[in-house]
Amino acid sequence: MTQAFQTLDDFRALLAQAPAADQSARKDAEARNGQLTKPPGALGRLEDLAIWYAGWRGNPRPQLAAPQVVIFAGNHGVTAQGVSAFPAEVTEQMVLNFQHGGAAINQLSNAFGASLGVHALSLDTPTADFTQGPAMTEVELTEALLTGWNAVSEHTDLLVAGEMGIGNTTSAAAIAHALYGGAADDWTGRGTGVDDAGLANKTRVVAEAVALHGGKGDGIELLRRLGGREVAAMAGAIARARALRIPVILDGFICCAAAACLQATEAGALDHCVAGHASAEAAHQALLAKLGKDPLLSLGLRLGEGSGAALAIGVLKGAIACHSGMATFAEAGVSDA
Numbered sequence: 235m236t237q238a239f240q241t242l243d244d245f246r247a248l249l250a251q252a253p254a255a256d257q258s259a260r261k262d263a264e265a266r267n268g269q270l271t272k273p274p275g276a277l278g279r280l281e282d283l284a285i286w287y288a289g290w291r292g293n294p295r296p297q298l299a300a301p302q303v304v305i306f307a308g309n310h311g312v313t314a315q316g317v318s319a320f321p322a323e324v325t326e327q328m329v330l331n332f333q334h335g336g337a338a339i340n341q342l343s344n345a346f347g348a349s350l351g352v353h354a355l356s357l358d359t360p361t362a363d364f365t366q367g368p369a370m371t372e373v374e375l376t377e378a379l380l381t382g383w384n385a386v387s388e389h390t391d392l393l394v395a396g397e398m399g400i401g402n403t404t405s406a407a408a409i410a411h412a413l414y415g416g417a418a419d420d421w422t423g424r425g426t427g428v429d430d431a432g433l434a435n436k437t438r439v440v441a442e443a444v445a446l447h448g449g450k451g452d453g454i455e456l457l458r459r460l461g462g463r464e465v466a467a468m469a470g471a472i473a474r475a476r477a478l479r480i481p482v483i484l485d486g487f488i489c490c491a492a493a494a495c496l497q498a499t500e501a502g503a504l505d506h507c508v509a510g511h512a513s514a515e516a517a518h519q520a521l522l523a524k525l526g527k528d529p530l531l532s533l534g535l536r537l538g539e540g541s542g543a544a545l546a547i548g549v550l551k552g553a554i555a556c557h558s559g560m561a562t563f564a565e566a567g568v569s570d571a
């Protein structure tokens with residue numbers, strides 16, 4: 235099969251050529267919103283969400299019928315530095331749990347009518363420990379981006395990209411610190427629940443990683459140096475969704491670090507994305523602020539797996555059901571203001 239891209243520069247070119255939203259569908263959706271049987275603005279942010287969605291779908295009265303959740307799993311060499319509360323084998327064990335329907339994301343995907351795909355990326359070959367050198371080669375990064383790119387169905391009308399990877403909050407913290415500066419402890423949190431000594435060790439690891447790799451290239455190069463395969467696959471999936479004008483709900487800290495690599499490479503790369511939730515991971519709110527995204531939900535989740543984004547499918551479905559299903563003042567014979 236011919237691949238969508240063969241090199242990282244090909245991928246960068248695809249990001250640069252990404253399509254914009256359909257301004258005419260957006261304008262028509264705004265006009266429709268103004269005629270619906272409610273006081274102006276009474277549906278609050280649901281109104282903006284429906285108009286945003288209509289623009290990306292190129293349809294002023296859209297449906298949300300086929301949401302897709304994709305989960306990517308990867309193993310991280312940096313776990314050798316003792317950065318997680320859980321052992322690395324949990325990544326593979328949780329992949330089996332996803333496949334058997336036993337994880338939180340299985341229940342949430344079912345609850346919100348989303349399909350669920352699980353992609354394990356070379357779990358037997360963890361990425362290199364990025365305190366020692368780049369996490370991935372250019373070929374490894376390209377393969378991981380392609381896995382994400384190819385995982386997105388052309389027939390879906392909403393994407394959630396989630397992840398599973400013991401050690402990946404260290405990777406995400408290092409990416410955020412390298413992209414946005416500050417101090418290592420501004421970006422380092424407890425992940426699966428390291429204690430105070432574990433947090434101090436993890437902060438040291440993030441600082442060392444950024445001392446080695448910081449300032450060495452664009453968002454894609456930082457993704458290669460500090461990312462993981464599942465982080466890269468989420469970036470590839472988010473980019474493919476953009477190419478297909480499929481809206482995306484971003485999940486927690488790791489998903490947003492993947493997205494940040496795209497935004498740092500191409501300024502408007504996340505215009506088709508909304509933030510599903512604010513994770514309890516300490517630096518997620520700061521990362522969302524850097525992305526210019528206001529989270530839809532804040533429920534204290536810190537699970538990953540796309541779980542917070544999957545919950546937000548319900549909010550988006552509600553927004554679109556109102557926008558496309560409500561009567562106008564004229565249709566209902568209700569007096570306008």
Ligand SMILES: O=C(O)c1ccc[n+]([C@@H]2O[C@H](COP(=O)([O-])O)[C@@H](O)[C@H]2O)c1
Nearest residue numbers: 318399401402403425426486487513538
């Ligand atoms: O999504 C989040 O914000 C989030 C916050 C903390 C932990 N996680 C999940 O926990 C794992 C990473 O935690 P850790 O401590 O091993 O780096 C990984 O599988 C993530 O899905 C996810």
Ligand SMILES: Cc1cc2nc[nH]c2cc1C
Nearest residue numbers: 320324398426537538539
């Ligand atoms: C059990 C477990 C489930 C997860 N799901 C996403 N990250 C996870 C981390 C752990 C440890």
